[in-house]
Amino acid sequence: MSKQAIATVSRERRTKVPARSPHGDAWESLTRTHAAIVQRLQETLSAADFPPLPWYEVLATVAEAPEEQMRMGDLAEALVITRGGLTKLVDRLVKAGLLERVFCATDRRVSYAALTDAGRDLLAEMRPAVIAELEVAFSANLSVAQANELRQTLDSVRGSACAG
Amino acid sequence: MSKQAIATVSRERRTKVPARSPHGDAWESLTRTHAAIVQRLQETLSAADFPPLPWYEVLATVAEAPEEQMRMGDLAEALVITRGGLTKLVDRLVKAGLLERVFCATDRRVSYAALTDAGRDLLAEMRPAVIAELEVAFSANLSVAQANELRQTLDSVRGSACAG
DNA sequence: GAAGATTGAATATTCAATCTTA
């Protein structure tokens, strides 16, 4: 048996795993980059004695909605978390005075999460810290044009991902 | 007070929140796309009676490492989770027979998570399902060239994010 | 003392079951 053959045998175990793919590599990069930035944002918020990142995401999402309020189901979908999880997350923000529940008059099944004055104020305080950290993460390597291109690419991927 | 003025007042509350930025928009798209794909992958794995996504990520990461084993600390860093969290995650995979702990002879503080035959087999089974789902998410809208470009862009962002 | 990993308490998230209203 030649040296070459021996090397092949010793590597045999590793060859059972299917080969990587360009799309798989893109996904790995996406998930690692996402996790790395999330970690940085959490450290930033924690260091400034701000609430955790999910609170910011809730406040920022509700703030963008008309009337600064959103149906629970829509909010859960926007944040891509379960309905039950959102109920408890909103519970905490309500307890902290950052959101309030508003009940729909015409359909009493639905309830809204609505931004309070305190919630709006806190978001206004947090947003600059978050944006500054994102600038550090993105600006160093991405022009505004590149950032827009990235957003467009990701949006198109998500469009297909959600359509299924 | 004119109708116009009244409309302005009623909208006043919304103007306190700082403006959005291109990099902030890119981040929002990144995090939403990530969450959407994670959700799809989890549904795919669950429907096929496979273990959850974090298990796959552990197996796939360890499988790429030399000797199919990684130090706990390095693995935690690669997956961007806490050391304590990784210990318990690996505990579960060990209990399931997919990984085994290997202790370093020269430095008895370090331990490795090593792929077992069963772990390698399961990864080989899961990978096609994951890749197929990623193809659905990515291929519909991204050429291979675009996928590579996306990966490169994200890698450069992460490079700066980790350097900080 | 510092590095590497683990453990226990506290917190957060999911899944399935439940409740209310349309």
Add this chain to the structure above:
DNA sequence: TAAGATTGAATATTCAATCTTC
């Protein structure tokens, strides 16, 4: 019966403290 939201049990994750080895 179905839609919308909530609750409780089970699971997973973090944070801080601990243990072992360098």
